[in-house]
Amino acid sequence: MADIARKASAHWTGDLRGGQGTVSTESGTLQDAQYSFKTRFEQGVGTNPEELLAAAHAGCFTMQLSALLSNHGHTVEDLRTDATCEMVKDGPGFKISRMRLVVRGKVSGSDPADFEEHVQQAAQMCPLSRIMTGNVEIVHEAVLE
Helix, strand or coil, rough: CCCCCCCCEEEECCCCCCCCEEEECCCCCCCCCCEHHHHHHHHCCCCHHHHHHHHHHHHHHHHHHHHHHHHHCCEEEEEEEEEEEEEECCCCCEEEEEEEEEEEEEECCCCHHHHHHHHHHHHCCHHHHHHHHHCCCEEEEECCC
């Protein structure tokens, strides 16, 4: 049995190009958020799986980094992580090839080398990074402000 379980759902009608769908989360934060072929492969209004994965990874990674820094006696004033999920053509379909994380932090008691070390640790411990390791290249940039 899982220690923690979170739920989300997707609904889709129609074919790939002309169809449309919605995604929702159990918490209600996302409620029938629209997605479609255009939002995924072009520039339509709505979300897409890769954008949601990037948001989830940024959130997970940032929380893990905050925990590590705090546990090592640093005061975390501000952490901001931008995540970019990159996809490439792979045979008949696509695959996620790279996740770029750029984290900027204001952290009392840390210096650039220490901050970079904590970023690397967070990258190894973050649950979403762990499921991608070996399948997706994860690139980090750490900027201590």
